[in-house]
Amino acid sequence: MEYVFTPAAEKLKPSAIREILKLSSAPNIIPFSAGNPSPEAFPVETVNGIIQKIMQKNPIGALQYSVTEGYVPLRESVKKYMREKYSVGNDSDDVIITCGAQQVMSLCSTALAGAGDTILCENPSFVGSLNALKLTGANLVGIDMEADGMNIEALENAIKNNKNVKLLYIIPNFQNPTGITTSLEKRKKIYELAKKYKFMILEDNPYGDLYFDQAPPAAIKSMDTDGIVIYAGSFSKVLAPGLRVGWCVAPKTIIAKITAIKQTQDVHATILSQMIANEFLTACDFEGHLEFLRKLYREKAALCIEKMNEHLAPEIEFQAPSGGLFAWCKLPKEIDMSEFCTLSVKEYGVAVVPGSAFDVKEQPNGHFRINYSTPTNEQIIKGMALLEELKNKMLNK
Amino acid sequence: MEYVFTPAAEKLKPSAIREILKLSSAPNIIPFSAGNPSPEAFPVETVNGIIQKIMQKNPIGALQYSVTEGYVPLRESVKKYMREKYSVGNDSDDVIITCGAQQVMSLCSTALAGAGDTILCENPSFVGSLNALKLTGANLVGIDMEADGMNIEALENAIKNNKNVKLLYIIPNFQNPTGITTSLEKRKKIYELAKKYKFMILEDNPYGDLYFDQAPPAAIKSMDTDGIVIYAGSFSKVLAPGLRVGWCVAPKTIIAKITAIKQTQDVHATILSQMIANEFLTACDFEGHLEFLRKLYREKAALCIEKMNEHLAPEIEFQAPSGGLFAWCKLPKEIDMSEFCTLSVKEYGVAVVPGSAFDVKEQPNGHFRINYSTPTNEQIIKGMALLEELKNKMLNK
Numbered sequence: 001m002e003y004v005f006t007p008a009a010e011k012l013k014p015s016a017i018r019e020i021l022k023l024s025s026a027p028n029i030i031p032f033s034a035g036n037p038s039p040e041a042f043p044v045e046t047v048n049g050i051i052q053k054i055m056q057k058n059p060i061g062a063l064q065y066s067v068t069e070g071y072v073p074l075r076e077s078v079k080k081y082m083r084e085k086y087s088v089g090n091d092s093d094d095v096i097i098t099c100g101a102q103q104v105m106s107l108c109s110t111a112l113a114g115a116g117d118t119i120l121c122e123n124p125s126f127v128g129s130l131n132a133l134k135l136t137g138a139n140l141v142g143i144d145m146e147a148d149g150m151n152i153e154a155l156e157n158a159i160k161n162n163k164n165v166k167l168l169y170i171i172p173n174f175q176n177p178t179g180i181t182t183s184l185e186k187r188k189k190i191y192e193l194a195k196k197y198k199f200m201i202l203e204d205n206p207y208g209d210l211y212f213d214q215a216p217p218a219a220i221k222s223m224d225t226d227g228i229v230i231y232a233g234s235f236s237k238v239l240a241p242g243l244r245v246g247w248c249v250a251p252k253t254i255i256a257k258i259t260a261i262k263q264t265q266d267v268h269a270t271i272l273s274q275m276i277a278n279e280f281l282t283a284c285d286f287e288g289h290l291e292f293l294r295k296l297y298r299e300k301a302a303l304c305i306e307k308m309n310e311h312l313a314p315e316i317e318f319q320a321p322s323g324g325l326f327a328w329c330k331l332p333k334e335i336d337m338s339e340f341c342t343l344s345v346k347e348y349g350v351a352v353v354p355g356s357a358f359d360v361k362e363q364p365n366g367h368f369r370i371n372y373s374t375p376t377n378e379q380i381i382k383g384m385a386l387l388e389e390l391k392n393k394m395l396n397k
Numbered sequence: 398m399e400y401v402f403t404p405a406a407e408k409l410k411p412s413a414i415r416e417i418l419k420l421s422s423a424p425n426i427i428p429f430s431a432g433n434p435s436p437e438a439f440p441v442e443t444v445n446g447i448i449q450k451i452m453q454k455n456p457i458g459a460l461q462y463s464v465t466e467g468y469v470p471l472r473e474s475v476k477k478y479m480r481e482k483y484s485v486g487n488d489s490d491d492v493i494i495t496c497g498a499q500q501v502m503s504l505c506s507t508a509l510a511g512a513g514d515t516i517l518c519e520n521p522s523f524v525g526s527l528n529a530l531k532l533t534g535a536n537l538v539g540i541d542m543e544a545d546g547m548n549i550e551a552l553e554n555a556i557k558n559n560k561n562v563k564l565l566y567i568i569p570n571f572q573n574p575t576g577i578t579t580s581l582e583k584r585k586k587i588y589e590l591a592k593k594y595k596f597m598i599l600e601d602n603p604y605g606d607l608y609f610d611q612a613p614p615a616a617i618k619s620m621d622t623d624g625i626v627i628y629a630g631s632f633s634k635v636l637a638p639g640l641r642v643g644w645c646v647a648p649k650t651i652i653a654k655i656t657a658i659k660q661t662q663d664v665h666a667t668i669l670s671q672m673i674a675n676e677f678l679t680a681c682d683f684e685g686h687l688e689f690l691r692k693l694y695r696e697k698a699a700l701c702i703e704k705m706n707e708h709l710a711p712e713i714e715f716q717a718p719s720g721g722l723f724a725w726c727k728l729p730k731e732i733d734m735s736e737f738c739t740l741s742v743k744e745y746g747v748a749v750v751p752g753s754a755f756d757v758k759e760q761p762n763g764h765f766r767i768n769y770s771t772p773t774n775e776q777i778i779k780g781m782a783l784l785e786e787l788k789n790k791m792l793n794k
Contacts, residue, residue, distance in 0.1 A: 001595070001597075001623055001624045001625050001648070003509075003597075003648070003650050003651060003654075004509075004563075005508050005509060005654055006507070006508065006509065006510065006511040006514075006533075007511075008511075009507060009508045009509075009654060009657075009658060012654070012657045012658065012661070013657065034462070035462075036461055036462050037461070039457050039461070042456065042457055042460045042461075044452075044456040044457070044460070047452075047456070047460065048452050048456070051448060051452065052449075055441075055444075055445050055448065059439065059441040059444070059445070060436050060439055060441070061639075062639055063439045063441070063444065063637035063638075063639045063640065064433055064434070064436070064439075064637070064638065064639050065431070065432075065433050065633075065638045065639065066639060098663075099496055099641075099662075099663035099666075099667075100663050100664055102660075102661070102662070102663055102664050103662060103663045105661070106661050106662045106663070110403070110406060110532070111402050111403065111406045112400075112401075112402060112403065112406075113403065114403040114404075114405075114534075115512075117403075128660060128661065128664065131657070131660060131661045132661035132662075135507070135658065135661050136403075137511075166401075198398070200398075200400075226398055227398045228398050236462075240460035240461070241460075241461065241462045241664075242458075242459055242460045242461050242462065242463060242667065242668035242669060243460065243667060243669070244496075244663060244664070244665070244666070244667045244668075251398070251400070253400050254400060257400075257402055257406060257409070260406075260409045260410065260528070261406060261409065261532065263499075263525060263528060264409070264499070264502070264503050264525065264528045264529035264532050265496075265499065265500060265503045265529075265662055265663075266495075266496035266497050266499055266500045266503070266641060266662075266663065267497055267499050267525065267638075267641070268641070269496075269641070269667075270496075270639065270640060270641045270666075270667035270669075270670050271639035271641075272639060272640070272667075272669070272670070273667050273669070273670075
């Protein structure tokens with residue numbers, strides 16, 4: 001049998017990150033390639049206690065079918081939390097609980113864009129989201145990044161030069177892979193452009209709580225008086241990704257439609273996971289846990305940047321991140337990106353992700369991404385020294 | 398903002414079942430409308446023990462990101478179980494773990510069919526799957542059912558009269574909603590037609606283990622020497638639907654493609670759920686639990702049919718099911734289906750699902766579906782008496 005896939009499915013390649021993640025799960029590989037929370041970041045004892053309580057009090061509820069919109073107490077807690085802490089969501093909005101924030105991108109792009117439409121996004125951007133957007137069959141147009149977010153002139157040109165712009169995808173805080181945070185000014189401009197040209201903004205915020213010193217600017221969704229912003233939140237980086245619990249705050253009409261689509265994808269998110277997330281958000285010291293995570297990642301980032309300054313600079317360029325999990329590194333033009341990343345994992349046992357994985361057209365861009373949350377401190381120290389050896393070898397030093 | 402959805406998303410309506418399920422979750426409503434396992438069916442103590450063991454031995458593994466294909470030990474256990482017990486899967490096949498079997502329909506139809514293609518299915522059939530198939534934008538063509546499965550002549554005509562037939566969706570065992578089991582002869586004919594006309598078969602088997610006396614005929618996938626059958630299995634009816642764990646056995650090329658699509662939908666299924674399922678399948682008395690479930694549902698079905706004979710017959714017609722969770726009931730032509738189902742829940746507090754919910758064109762078909770796994774025995778006894786009152790009222794008796 002010769003299998004014929006739909007054109008959009010045919011084009012879809014397995015995520016380079018997840019393929020490298022498989023390689024990097026081999027023993028002895030230093031994992032700068034993942035986007036995983038640090039093993040130290042998991043509140044194991046607290047989660048254990050929560051699970052025992054749930055399974056004593058409501059085991060049938062945890063094991064039975066539930067509604068697609070999500071476990072009602074969690075929906076309410078998330079709604080309240082997002083409104084009170086971030087001014088995200090108003091009376092025209094609703095909340096759905098998803099199987100990780102990834103599902104928000106899948107559901108919303110499936111609902112809103114298809115063949116003949118255009119979706120705009122930052123370039124580079126998170127490969128999992130890019131693939132979800134591409135799978136709709138829409139034309140995905142990347143907007144180059146500046147230090148404070150998308151190039152607004154390039155954005156306006158893209159809006160004018162592409163037909164049927166339906167959606168703009170953005171990770172405004174500590175973006176994956178660049179670490180860039182979009183300025184408040186640019187957030188406002190992007191909102192005004194969406195309003196003027198009548199497209200929706202899909203605001204993905206997995207890292208916003210993981211700032212090192214200063215909280216990032218207000219969410220674009222907090223400015224949404226016109227019902228044009230969809231917000232994706234996640235417990236993956238602030239509790240546990242294995243649970244697969246994310247959420248979406250969006251206008252009620254959008255939530256109703258993506259609920260119907262979610263019914264066709266997976267009926268509902270794992271109910272025990274939703275119960276755990278609700279208990280953790282409401283009955284444990286969630287804010288204290290966020291503080292703990294900020295300290296943990298601030299320290300790991302500081303160590304990583306110190307070692308990068310020592311071993312990679314000045315030939316390899318990077319900005320010290322102010323939050324999130326990643327550093328985006330620019331190779332000198334003498335070093336080929338693909339060769340560097342391949343030699344790195346195969347000959348030095350250090351896995352980094354080639355920048356092409358995050359490029360909208362999957363083209364080499366002379367960058368690679370470093371993650372500092374997954375490796376141990378010892379691995380960061382050793383890994384950076386190994387990358388220096390590779391750099392020197394490739395520069396014939 | 399006026400929201401414009403893609404044509405396929407625009408057509409998608411929230412599943413009638415899930416909407417009625419919401420109504421039927423109100424207190425005092427007798428739930429003949431659900432497809433839920435009986436509350437008595439959950440092995441709560443065993444699952445509790447499993448969770449405690451997992452959270453003691455490998456809490457980080459249970460909370461961290463994992464690979465899209467699924468928790469490796471579960472993939473291996475499912476592969477072995479399906480091969481040894483059902484002859485499902487060979488060396489050309491692979492296995493992926495999904496977020497419930499529902500996701501298999503979503504992934505495979507997304508991969509294989511789109512606008513301009515045709516998908517064939519039984520009519521009536523499970524609304525969640527029908528919606529997944531429709532969302533691809535393909536033309537969904539329903540084949541009328543006979544007592545032993547699809548009308549094969551109608552199937553051949555549909556193959557010849559519709560262009561680009563890519564996929565045939567079938568629930569061969571104790572079909573939802575009809576309870577019909579496709580005969581071995583028809584399974585073979587359907588396989589030969591797929592081979593001849595070069596389309597894939599999507600075999601959905603959530604109820605096969607829930608037979609009352611005799612196991613159903615061999616899976617179509619067990620005949621698959623040509624790599625044309627995709628098999629969807631589920632832990633929802635034999636362990637717990639809240640966990641959201643299903644699986645797919647299919648040719649390796651198909652599994653690779655739907656893995657890439659699954660990355661865009663939800664990255665992976667909840668890892669704790671997968672660990673629970675693996676432990677339950679391999680280290681507990683899974684076969685004994687299946688025996689227990691068969692006995693439980695055999696008895697509930699027997700009571701339900703006894704009461705239906707007493708209260709609904711002869712005007713309302715039905716077959717005694719030989720497995721699964723449903724009885725499919727035909728109203729006399731004097732009674733309007735929609736009116737019956739609406740009055741039933743609103744005035745009598747008895748929720749049943751109108752047959753139109755399962756019709757490919759969503760048209761009234763003079764039927765309704767009864768589920769006997771969710772209601773208590775007392776509710777079955779009381780509910781059938783109430784349905785008799787409604788029947789008599791509508792027949793002016």
